[in-house]
Amino acid sequence: MKILVINAGSSSLKYQLIDMDGEVLLAKGLCERIGIDGKFTYKPLVEGKQKIDAVDVAMPTHAEAIQAVLDALVDPANGVVTSMDEIDAVGHRILHGGAKFTESCLVNDACIEAIRACIPLGPLHNPANLMGIEACTKCMPGKPQVAVFDTAFHMTMPPEAYIYAIPYEYYERDDVRRYGFHGTSHRYVSARCIDLLGNPAHSRIICCHLGNGSSLSACVDGKCVDTTMGLGPLAGVPMGTRCGDIDATIMEYLMGKYGYDIKTMMNILNKKSGVLGLSGVSSDFRDIEAAAQEGNKRARLALDKFYYEVRKDIGAYAAAMGGVDAIVFTAGVGENGGHDRAAICKGLEFLGVKIDPERNKVRGGENLISADDSAVKVFVIATNEELMIARDTKAIVEAL
Numbered sequence: 001m002k003i004l005v006i007n008a009g010s011s012s013l014k015y016q017l018i019d020m021d022g023e024v025l026l027a028k029g030l031c032e033r034i035g036i037d038g039k040f041t042y043k044p045l046v047e048g049k050q051k052i053d054a055v056d057v058a059m060p061t062h063a064e065a066i067q068a069v070l071d072a073l074v075d076p077a078n079g080v081v082t083s084m085d086e087i088d089a090v091g092h093r094i095l096h097g098g099a100k101f102t103e104s105c106l107v108n109d110a111c112i113e114a115i116r117a118c119i120p121l122g123p124l125h126n127p128a129n130l131m132g133i134e135a136c137t138k139c140m141p142g143k144p145q146v147a148v149f150d151t152a153f154h155m156t157m158p159p160e161a162y163i164y165a166i167p168y169e170y171y172e173r174d175d176v177r178r179y180g181f182h183g184t185s186h187r188y189v190s191a192r193c194i195d196l197l198g199n200p201a202h203s204r205i206i207c208c209h210l211g212n213g214s215s216l217s218a219c220v221d222g223k224c225v226d227t228t229m230g231l232g233p234l235a236g237v238p239m240g241t242r243c244g245d246i247d248a249t250i251m252e253y254l255m256g257k258y259g260y261d262i263k264t265m266m267n268i269l270n271k272k273s274g275v276l277g278l279s280g281v282s283s284d285f286r287d288i289e290a291a292a293q294e295g296n297k298r299a300r301l302a303l304d305k306f307y308y309e310v311r312k313d314i315g316a317y318a319a320a321m322g323g324v325d326a327i328v329f330t331a332g333v334g335e336n337g338g339h340d341r342a343a344i345c346k347g348l349e350f351l352g353v354k355i356d357p358e359r360n361k362v363r364g365g366e367n368l369i370s371a372d373d374s375a376v377k378v379f380v381i382a383t384n385e386e387l388m389i390a391r392d393t394k395a396i397v398e399a400l
C-alpha cells in the first residue's frame, strides 16, 4: 500500500509518498508560494531518478499544487509510480481537532464539518489544511483520505492539566482549554521510547520536541498527561519567533503604551519574539549559537533563556508524574544540538539525569545519550510525523 502524506499550509504544501510495505520513503518535496509565483520541489528517493529543485510551476491554488505533485510522482522518466492508481490513500496533517478528535479519522462530510468547526481555534492552519483536502478530492476523486490531528494525542490530559483558571463558562461555552500541538511527533517518539525501554509495564516519559516550534509533553504509560502548548501553539517554552508563556499583563501594558491593536500585538508575540526577539540575530539556533560563540551577549541570553525554560518544564513534569524514567529529545534542535541537550540537562543531576558527553555527540537516529549510571535514561529519537500519519492512514483505510 502506498500512501501520500500531505501537510498543507496557507501558501505551502509538503508531501511524501511512502510505500507501507517496508515503510520506504519513495519521494518527498514541497510546493511553495502557492497563490504567488509557485515553486515546486520534488526529491525521488529511487535510484537513477532526477530531482526537481524549486522550479517555477503555476500554482494559483492548492489544487494545481497537488496536480504538480501527482504529475511528478507518475512522470514516466523520473516518477516513482506508474499511475495514480498505485497511490492507495492520502493522509493529511491537520493542526486543530479541538476536543472532538481523540484519534485520526476518515475524511468524510462529518469530519470536514468538524475540522471547519475548529477554525476559530486554529485560524491560520485549519483553513489551509482543508484546502489540502479539497485539492486532493478534486485531483483524486474517490481516493480515501484520512485526517491526523496535531492535538489528538494530548486529549488524554486530565482536567487539572488542560483547564485554565479563568471563569469556567469560557471552557464550557467557548472550548477555551489547553489542547497542545506536535501531538503526532510526541506520539511517535514516546512510543519509540517505550520500545527502547523494553516495553515496561509502567513508564514516565518526558518528550522534548525542540525545533522552530517547541513543546514538551509528559507521558505516563504512553498516554499524554500534560503538554506545554495551550489553546494555540504560542504557549510553553520560548521558540524561534514565538514568545512561549508570558504574563498577559505584558499585552495590556504594551497595547496601552504604544496603541497596538490585538493583531499587531499577536504578530509581535508570534513572529518577532522567542530567541529571535531576544537575540536580535536570528530564529535559527545555529546562527544564535555562532553569534553567542563570538561574544554576542543577547544571543547568549536567548540560548540561556531557552535552556532554562525547557529544564524548568522537565522538572515540572517530573513533579507532575511523581518521577521520570526517560527523557527524549527530538526535532531540529533536539536531534542535532548536542550542546543544547547538554545545556538543558545541566542541573538536572538531582533528578538522576547524567548525560554521557561522548554518546551525546550523536545526531538523529535512535540513540541513548545518558551514562550507564544515570537513573533517568535520556534518548535522542528522530521524529517521523509523516510515517505516523501514513500508519494511521493505512490502518483506517484497511479497516474500511
Ligand code: ADP
Residues within 6 Å of the ligand: 210, 211, 212, 213, 240, 283, 284, 285, 286, 287, 331, 332, 333, 336, 337, 338, 340
Ligand atoms: P520545524 O519546527 O520548522 O519543523 P525543525 O524541527 O526542522 O523545525 O527545527 C529547526 C531548528 O533546528 C532550527 O532552529 C535549526 O537551527 C535547528 N538545528 C538544526 N541543526 C542544528 C544543529 N546542528 N544544532 C542546533 N540546532 C540545529
